[in-house]
Amino acid sequence: MRVVLAEDLALLRDGLVRLLEAHGCDIVAAVDNGPELLKALVEHKPDVAVVDVRLPPTFTDEGLQAALEARRRVPGLPVLVLSQYVEQLYARELLADGSGGVGYLLKDRVFDTGQFVEAVNRVAAGGTAMDPEVISKLLAHNTQKAPLAQLTEREREVLELMAQGRSNAAIAKQLFVSEGAVSKHTTSIFGKLGVHASDDDNRRVLAVLAYLNA
Amino acid sequence: MNGKGIGARIRAGGVDAVRGLALVPSMVLGLVLFCLTVTFLPLMIIGIGVLVVPVLVSATRGLANHARRRSEAWTGVRIAEPYRPRPHFDSGIPGVVQRLRWMLTDPATWRDLLWTLADLAVGLALAIMALGFIAEGVFGMLQPFLWKPITEAGDSGWYTFLKVDSDSRAVMAVFLGMAYVVVGFAIAPAMLKAHALFTRSLLAPTKKAEMLLRVAHLTDTRSAAVDASAAELRRIERDLHDGAQARLVAMGMNLGAAESLMESNPEAARQLLSETREASAKALHELRDLVRGIHPPVLADRGLGDAVRAIALESPLNVEVTVALSGRPPAPVESAAYFAVMEVLTNAAKHSGARNVWVDLRYRAGRLHIDVIDDGRGGASLNKGTGLRGIERRLGTFDGTLALDSPEGGPTTVTMELPCELSSPKTSPS
Incomplete structure (x- = not known):
């Protein structure tokens, strides 16, 4: 898998390069600023980009802006954005074009190597990987609203994992239940929320997020 | 005529x-x-x-x-x-x-x-x-x-x-x-x-009297500002001391223990290491919250308009935001305005019983105007200890004002004004 990496702190950049290479990724470019990132993304069209939000020269949301611009030029280019903090506003902007292949994770998710690599793979495959913190805030903000209030505790857990981008199999493993039970829950959730179910994991996530954001 | x-x-x-x-x-x-x-x-x-x-x-x-x-x-x-x-x-x-x-x-x-x-x-x-x-x-x-x-x-x-x-x-x-x-x-x-x-x-006040009034106002607002920032520093110090700093100490101890257990009891060492990793994530989480309280990243990244939109997204109320700003106010003004809007919205969520809130940001005649209107039950007062007085004091440091209009039965309108210059809009990197 060909990866473009953007991270301005050398220590973290080297760590990420080592981690990704150890899991069979080919780092085609590792850059430390916004303009170079955009150039690298458009030139290499990697299988996935792993991007830090805050980059030189402005040290604002340079990385996010470059990633969004690259996705405008190369539609569907998979991008996994890492950040010290998560903002729903940014999550929205990443999801806005509805073409999937986006991830938005807190930097410390990298600590859990297995899950992080899984997220990279999922995004590269056109899926989504939303940080649990984004999802939990989104859900907390919407709990009083009618349809969400109808969900059972278990259904909320399933929805949370589903919104992060997990497949039914992964959700089943996490909650120690059978895949069949998960799919029963998801059907019930979709029914209650009025979202049309589909086999495509990614569409499913986008539908849920779009619904929650509305 | x-x-x-x-x-x-x-x-x-x-x-x-x-x-x-x-x-x-x-x-x-x-x-x-x-x-x-x-x-x-x-x-x-x-x-x-x-x-x-x-x-x-x-x-x-x-x-x-x-x-x-x-x-x-x-x-x-x-x-x-x-x-x-x-x-x-x-x-x-x-x-x-x-x-x-x-x-x-x-x-x-x-x-x-x-x-x-x-x-x-x-x-x-x-x-x-x-x-x-x-x-x-x-x-x-x-x-x-x-x-x-x-x-x-x-x-x-x-x-x-x-x-x-x-x-x-x-x-x-x-x-x-x-x-x-x-x-x-x-x-x-x-x-x-x-x-x-x-x-x-x-x-009318003589030039001298005008100066004296101005000096009295500045003395007041300056001491309020100094008090507020001293209190803020104390809070940050305490948060760091009880939070991230304490966790780092614990992590160091855990790592030391894991090191010595490595040979004798690898399983226990592994357990300690995984605990340490969790502690580091918690420390990061706390630091993140602290940074948000000092200077929210989205405010630094995007300026007041998007920062207020970000607050709106996290509010339990339905918040609609309209922004008409052609540039960015100076950072201290921006930050004061941001925290003021945040507090007014928190107030509205806590006390007003409102479902919908409208926030309007405008720049006119050398002043940043912020209107926050909610459809709650009204009857709010500056003197009921709802924190509006504190916001007013903090805006005062920038010669800003806060006006409250809240008849019984609502709606409640909080109008804030801050004199400032707008910088020319930042050219986005795209």
């Missing part, structure tokens, strides 16, 4: 002429207050003055404030209050003395007194001139009926510069009288304005 119909002008002239007359009672009252004050000032030596003078000064201030408001209402001439801010007085005799001192050392007190005298001397002429012209004019127009009785009564029969001793002369007097009436109506607004300007020359 321009564009006004003749009818409107006549009406305005008439109204202003009558207003001039209405100024007279307060002039008389002013003179009474002047005489009383001058009488009682020396009596301070025997004590009685000490009790009476403050009452007289307060009454004079009331009269002067009335004149200030009236001049703005009638002629649009704005006259600011010049008095020094009222300090805190002790109770009992020391308080009475402090109050007296506060009044008598304020130059505005003496200017008020000068005004009560001058208003009758100079102001009276300005105030009644227009009505005088009109009255004299009416007298002239009545000459055909009056000249005979007047001359028969032995008067010389002069009407201003016209000797009225025949009917034809009386007709001339009618025309002259009409001219006087016209002049009276025409000059009435100007005379009233002249009176207002005269009032302003005595009752």
